[in-house]
Amino acid sequence: MNRSKALFRTLFPSLLLGLSLLQGCASMEPATGKQATASASICNQANSAVIDYFGLIDSAKKERPELVEALAKFPKGADLHNHLSGTVMPEDYIALGSAEGDCFGPDTSVPTMYAITTAAASGACNAGFKPLAKASADERQKLVQSLSMYQFDYQGIQSGHDQFFATFGRFGAVSGSFSNEGPMLAKLLQQANADNVIYVETMMSFQPAAVSRLADLLRQRYPDASYYTESSNYPALFDYLLSAGLKNAVIAAQKDIAAYVSSTNAVLRCGAADQDPACDVSYDFQAAVNRNASMKDGSADLPKIFTQTAISCLLADAEKRVVGVNLLSGEDQPVSMQSFSTQMQFFSYFHGRFPKVNIALHGGEITPCFVGDGNPALKDHLTGSIRAGAKRLGHAVSFSYLNDVDKAEVAAVMKSNNTLVEIPFTSNAQILGVAGEEHPFPQYFRKYGIPAAFSTDDEGVSHADYTSEWIYAVMKYGITFSEAVRLARFSIQYSFLPGDPLWTDVASAKIVSQCAGQAPGSSDPAEPCRAFLAGSAKARTQWSYEAKLSRFDNEYGPKLRKYLGN
Template sequence: MHFPSYLLLRRALLATALVVAGCTATDPLAQAPAVSAREARVAQRLEAARNSPPALRAMLTAFPKGGDLHMHLSGAVYAETFIHEAAAENLCADPVKLLLLPNIGTTKSIPPRPVCAEGTVPAANALTNQKLYDALIDSFSMRTFVPTSGTSGHDQFFATFPRFSGLSKHNLPEWLDEVATRAAAQNEQYLEIMHTPDVVPVARLAAGATLDPANPEPFYQYLLAHGIRDLAKQATDEMQSAMQARREREHCDTAQAQPACQVQIRMLYQVLRALPLPTVFAQSVMAYEMGTAAANDPNYVGLNYVQPEDTLASMSQYSAEMHLLQFLQSKYKTQPRHARLSLHAGELTLGLVPPDGLRFHIREAIEIAGAERIGHGDDVAYETDAPALLREMAAKHVSVEINLSSNDGILGIRGADHPLAIYRAAGVPFHLSTDDEGVSRIDLTNEYVRAVTDQHLTYSALKQSARASLEHSFLHGDSLWSAPDRFTATRSGCPLPARSTDVPGSTCQTLFHSSDKALQQWELERRFIAFEESTLAQPAAYNGLASTSRAQGSQSGRNPSEAF
């Protein structure tokens, strides 16, 4: 099909979808820059490879993806790393339950060896026992998992985390390095990573007073008076040390700097929502306190609530938690630097909970708690007055974090059953993300391939996802774009690059000095050009199978923060 005709047909289909959904949002295609001849030719290459996942993989590995805004650090690390770290830490493994355990002592030998409880073995045994090694990988991930009666993908997915939770927090630099290295290899620029600091001292503090959800002010003042800021400072310092150690591992700021140094990382405080409500609130206060410290330490930029939404605690406390977040938003949102809010909401499906449980999570996250982004949002069609909610999300520019593989593995939502199509039809901004790439055994490129094959996204839609990931990031500063989610004109007279070799002019430099976000957005546009030039330099017969090294090489060693 001739490319302009294809676009016209797609516009007509989207208009039809808006009528069906009862929505009147702006056509998402109208929010993208005009399609250049270069982009149109690359889009044709993608269409030629659409029915070949290997060809798409080869083409899209080097595709500039912007950022991954929905990633849990412990779930992003591959099981192989955990096994090697467990061996180095002299941990033990239960060969039946397939989980890691602390030792009960160590030998006096050099090097020392763990003494393990009866029925368990040194975790290091897995490095010489392939059967144990494979079994632990399968236990720590979705690899080889097949649902059986009584054990669903949901059960296996969430059961993986306690099995490797015994590892030391001293491994944080290695974990950060692993995810950054993987991101750099796929032409990602930015990661927003969820992580839970030590929750034990927070829980102890919360146990010292009584929380009245209808009047949280006294409990809030109790937390401030009894050391919550000290705990926040300690957690912030620990992450700052881990970040510095990660950069040392990658030899950043030296002649031997690794490509991972180019990947900017920010953290979200991961609040455990299924704990008792006072502890949930105390974690949230700590997260906001860490966010206000961002002027001096920008590592923590926001918070998110995690753990399965379908547990008894999560379901029964959900509305109370949203109102407590509303209270905290009123306390902190007026500060120049404050923690931003993204929430797991609607990671549910019919049958997992009663129908009444599907009708309010996304709406309350937005309208009560004030969430700027929604993680998953799988049950949006079951929400009360779903068309109105979709219109509200589009009007407020509340974006949705789309996790195709985990939605399939956990909830069995895939293909036409996935709500991505109605989000797009309603003009709700979206961005592809990984969720837990280590547990799911995927990477972000896999999600882009899946978006093409399962969700029928075009090349233009993939670019929209990448742009939206930076537009809706919690990076500090103004957007490069003059209007939210309309990627047609830049602000402040800072023009887009015309060639992959362009460097920003003086007006852009002024903007970039006050905006990490705008700098990353400008760099993304430059990478799009480099990718498209490289793709078209390959013979058309390859249909996306050409080497990705050229596109990545065009930006290798170039840190966007060094653009001027």
């Protein structure tokens, strides 16, 4: 690594962290101080969910290899709930960091774990740290364990929760390097291709330095908290941000996106004769807002949350590759819990200002274990997110802990707003200790008829893959072949791809009138179906999925139906 590159990475670590969108479902940094203390003594029950989850998957791999092979090849549609930095495997981060001359040593918060840091401007490692490239086999093994949930010794639900979120800070020096974004996106697409995913939406945060600068200006101009809790003030706040250069930050973010895409294409050799098969996986971005941005005293940094929401919505309105906006970071943390209603007011305002911008929020990623029995947030974080404009909810696990009356009310809100629930089984088990019958998936999907789609969340941190989500669903819930197809179809139907969908109703497999009477996925659709597909990226992706499904059914359908039934 040359001296100028080392100097840049040393002087601007926070900028680089933001540029790589260091967060999966985690906050910008591992939980420390008040946040760590607030959650540390709440949830110490044993995590039996992880044993149940991975036990079933391991059993299937050993006892039903034919089923596992068929599920691996099954066309899974889209992965809609995906965080870029959390997707990359720790082994890949070690390789990327080694190539850049990074260092490793004890994590100051958890000294038994390793963290990666950038080298000094001279290229040397700080005291107590070593060059990552020179890590021994045992040290590399410990690094993998430190940067993910691999071989984690669950002492309880809380320990898994804390380890999961802490990993993002430990690999942040690597995920925070601008030059690594192309390789990171390439890894995401390669894994998606290996899991037979056709489309991915990945969450990223954009222009963090500009967000911080604009938030500081906004805070100085409007210092009182009441400016942010009263929605009638929001037009003035937004207008001020526009006057302070918000649109310039959006233009800079668009240039970043073009660079990300170009770099990814170069890594995968897209367009060349020997291009990587992952080039066939299409992808877009969701602009992410950190719901736990805080001041030094631990209080909510509402000016920053408002500013990041503003730039995310304005960017999604201007840039076709940014198809939606999302909230991320630990939902059970103090800032998120205490300012949830205000944050929903932010999203409601911007939803009204930019009605064409899609919103998908993490909602209900909490349990009584973390927030207490009977906490209104268990319900309000579901309905509040939908009423703020969310078309999809990520996790939505808190539904399991509502009484029947509240469940019926939440389900009615979801149905009336045509909401899809994103289901990441792996991280729900690892973070929340929820799996099996305690998980709300069968209630959503079967009892209440709520559209659902499986997702990976942070498969690098989880040290898992998308196929595992499907194996678990088959082994635990006995999903049938037709249900598997419906879940995959839901994932594309509710994607934020532009254009009208192919299906007017996925559950009944009712196709649009323009394509009625034609075999979905056929190679040469007749008019008016051909014109309809030409005018809709979503419908074209769905048509392509149907072609893949047909080919799969011809080769592997009988094998999979043997285990799943029709």
